[in-house]
Amino acid sequence: MRHTVARPGMHELVVRKSRFLGCVEPVADRAQAQARVAELRALHPTANHVCWALPAGGDSAAVDDGEPGGTAGRPMLNVLRQQQLDGVLATVVRWFGGVKLGAGGLVRAYTEAVAGALQQTEKIPLQRWQPLACTLPYALEGVLRRELERAGARALAASHAAQVRLRFELPEDQAAAVVERLDEISQGQLLWHET
Known part of the structure; x- marks a missing residue:
């Protein structure tokens, strides 16, 4: 059975001076997800990246937003899929701290930001x-x-x-x-x- 989240959840972490602000929230469709990402860009103009993922059937997305390919959007999407979530937008706003994390470090940071945000909310069955x-x-x-x-x-x-x-x-x-x-x-x- 597919699930969604009851309300938005947020989690912040700092990894080697880089700040990651993760958020998960229910969205109706990809257009609403893209509008929310645009809002986050406007809210955090000093951020280096606003990466996002959305499991939504044929409308799914995994966006690295300038991070090395496959180090942000795909790991975030994997967290949501492992939880059997659908129609849930995961975003991570990153401020670069001057120390490169490498591909493995980025994957871990983005995964942890989304997993932490999911712990701040609850899963509920998705009603179609x-x-x-x-x-x-x-x-x-x-x-x-x-x-x-x-x-x-x-x-x-x-x-x-x-x-x-x-x-x-x-x-x-x-x-x-x-x-x-x-x-x-x-x-x-x-x-x-x-x-």
């Missing part, structure tokens, strides 16, 4: 959401809204025309059962749409 949409008669709107609320639906939106069109998201592992229950309640009066 399935978007759904249906059209229904006005008479059923209240009943369906109550049923969706009980099922933990989110992002509920409605548009009203000749009939009501509801758009919502359900936890992926519960969607089929909820759809079946809604069909029973409506006695076949729901028209499902592709989302």
Whole structure:
């Protein structure tokens, strides 16, 4: 089972005069991760490197940001993957202290910065959401809204025309059962749409 983190976690360490500030935080996608990295660059203009890693299915990334290839982003990504995390951005801001650490030293420092940040938060199961949409008669709107609320639906939106069109998201592992229950309640009066 894939996991995410409940909240951001941070960890700072100093290795031979170089300062490493590690952070892990949940992100929705690669675009949000890149925006967060840009924020960190602006927040820490004197930093030499802002390396980052993101396990996100086909949108994963491991960025060394000027460090020798494979010494920052890849080790950070490996820590996240070993913890079975998905949708979690790991960043390490580094200020160079004047002493070269070598490839092995860099790998250890970046790995430790991310592992330490993970210890400052907790892992939680990753909930995937399935978007759904249906059209229904006005008479059923209240009943369906109550049923969706009980099922933990989110992002509920409605548009009203000749009939009501509801758009919502359900936890992926519960969607089929909820759809079946809604069909029973409506006695076949729901028209499902592709989302």
